[in-house]
Amino acid sequence: MQYWKRLGVLQTNPIPLFGDSWRILFRTMSNKKFAEYIYNLYPQERVVGSYNFSVPTLFLRDPEIIKQIGIKDFEHFVDHAPLIDPEADPLWSRNLLSLSGDKWREMRRLLSPTFTSSKIKSIYLTIEEAARNFVTYFKEKQEEGIIELEVKDLFTRFTNDIIATTAFGIQVDSLRESNNTFYLMGKKMTDVTGFSNIFRFFMGQIFPKLAKACGIRIIDAKSAEYFAKVIDDTLKQREKNNIKRQDMIDGLLEGRKKQASTNSKGNQITNLDITAQAFIFFFGGFETIATVMSFGAYELAINKYVQDKLREEIKANVSSDGKVSYETLQEMKYMDMVVSEILIKWPPFPITDRICTKPYTIKALDKNSNDIPILLHQKLQIPTSAIQNDPKYFPNPEKFDPERFSEENVKNIVPYSYLPFGIGPRICIGNRLSLTEVKLMFFYLLLNCEIVPVQKTITPPILTKDLFVSIKGGTWLGIKYLK
Structure with missing residues (x-):
């Protein structure tokens, strides 16, 4: 518990066995608040020493170091830290996020063509149809006036249907068939709320042999079995026909x-x-995109002037048949500004990591500081949300201000202080697809509806103390169809 101190690195005040992780494990802080807590301990430092239980872990505060590790010296930090023993959960250990070394490179190479702009354009109509179908649901209920609902649940149903058709090759309508098996299994599989689920994540990292012996997995066994059968049936059908x-x-x-x-x-x-x-397409696209959409809807509801301005841009770009082309959507400047600001304030993953794959040294800046040796398998963490909410990089971070990303202002953003999808070769492979989904959703929703606060809307939001960012009690808003 004095590892970093001995190296001359300012560190946290960890407790025996639990290190700093007790704050998350026992739910005294959300993952987001935890990242900000460590980040703000020593505002003048480039790095902060911390402890994932008894494992020394280095928090990176400086965008320049993050660039060095994530891009320039990537070969020293190719992998993410493993969450579970590969034999304990083969489905988790074989996905792109968890793969390491050459296996990761090969799978990334095979998957990359699927997420190019041209490929996304080829499935664009499928996503657009789902977004329009989503808004039709509110048109059918327009006589009810303002429909009050928990929008996180609403958006997970949209992202579920997109994933079902683009990754699993099946059609579902989770708004009208609220309890369809695909949705319920997906929700169960991506649930990381509560002590027991947080405990599973920690056990797999810190005590992998014990976790394996106890049969602890990241992915729920029933859900894994269900989705494996869906894929198996899909593969047989495609190859046969x-x-x-x-x-x-x-x-x-x-x-x-x-x-x-x-x-x-x-x-x-x-x-x-x-x-x-x-x-992993499901894990990354179900919960995280729905999180971005729900916080985006929340910000648009309480910042009416932003919603009105975005709606005006939408009306100016809708075609005569009430649709929007892929090219037009990508060219909408204010839409891009709004979505970028959502990702600044509410990145779905507050912390990302790298693990050292070749010994490395973070060089001292001057004679008053020390070189920091990074050993093989040592873990480094990048506190995305803390950096993006630092007034040093983004003034007045509590304010929802899309103008940060105007043509005039965007050039002032410090490089590598904006990291919602990660950095370097391990940047989220589905980031283009994610942005397209979010933009399409808001395009059709605001074209046809108004998002408003309701009595159950919590302002300012109180966050849960879970791994993913979410509002305590749910994100409650009203949606009114514009006749």
């Missing part, structure tokens, strides 16, 4: 065929590998 859908599964099937035709000696893609990638 030669079905092509231009989606993630197709990309991996093509990669498997190329491996077979070239007699590749690399790791052959199995059905389990494909299921694992579909799962």
Whole structure:
């Protein structure tokens, strides 16, 4: 518990066995508040020493160091820290987020073509149809006036349907069929709330052998079995009937065929590998995008002038048939500013990490500081939300201000202080798709509806003490269809 102190690094005040992690494990702080707490301990320092239980972990505060580690010296920090023993949870350990080294490089190479602009454009109409179908639901209920609802639940149903069709090749309507199996299993699989779920995450990291012996997994066993069967059935159907859908599964099937035709000696893609990638697509696209949408709706509801200005841009860009093209959506400047500001204030992952894969040294800035050796397998954390809410980089961070991203102001943003999707080669592979989903949702929602605060809207929001960022008691808002 004095590891960093001995190296001349200012550190937290950890307690035996639990280090600093007790604050999250026992839910005295949310993940977001925890990141901000450590980040703000020593405002003048480039790094802060902390302890994930008894494991020394270095918090990175300086965007320049983050650039160095995430991009320039990436080969020393290729991997994320493992969350579970691979044998204890093979579905989790085989997904792109968890893979390491050459296995990660190969899977990233195979998946990258699926997330290019041209591929997203090819499935754009599917996403757009889901967004329009979503708004039709409110049109059907327009006689009810303002519909008061918990929007996080609402948006998870939208993201669920997108994932169902683009990653699993099936059609569901989770608004009208609220208890469909696909949605319920997905919700269960991505649930990281409460002490027991937080405990699972920590056990897998700190005591992997014990977690394995106790049968602790990241992914719920029933959900894993269900989605594995869905993928298996989908693969059989596509191969039998030669079905092509231009989606993630197709990309991996093509990669498997190329491996077979070239007699590749690399790791052959199995059905389990494909299921694992579909799962991480679900994990990344179900909860996190819904989180961004729900906080975005919240900010638009309490900042009416921003909502009105965005609606005006939407009306100016809607075509005569009431739709918007992919190209037009990407060119909408104020829409991009609003979504960027949502991601500044409410990044879905408050902390990301890297693990040292080759010994490294963070060089001292001057004679008054020390070099910091980073050992093999040592963990580094990047407190995304804390950096993005630091007035040093983004003045008046409590204010929802899309003008930060105007053409005039965006050039003043310090490089690598804006990190909602991560950094470098391990940046979120689905970031373009995520942004397209969020923009389409707000385009059609604001074109047809007004978002308003209601009595149950909590201002300012009180956050839960869970791993993901969410509002205590739910994000309650009203949606009124504009006739």
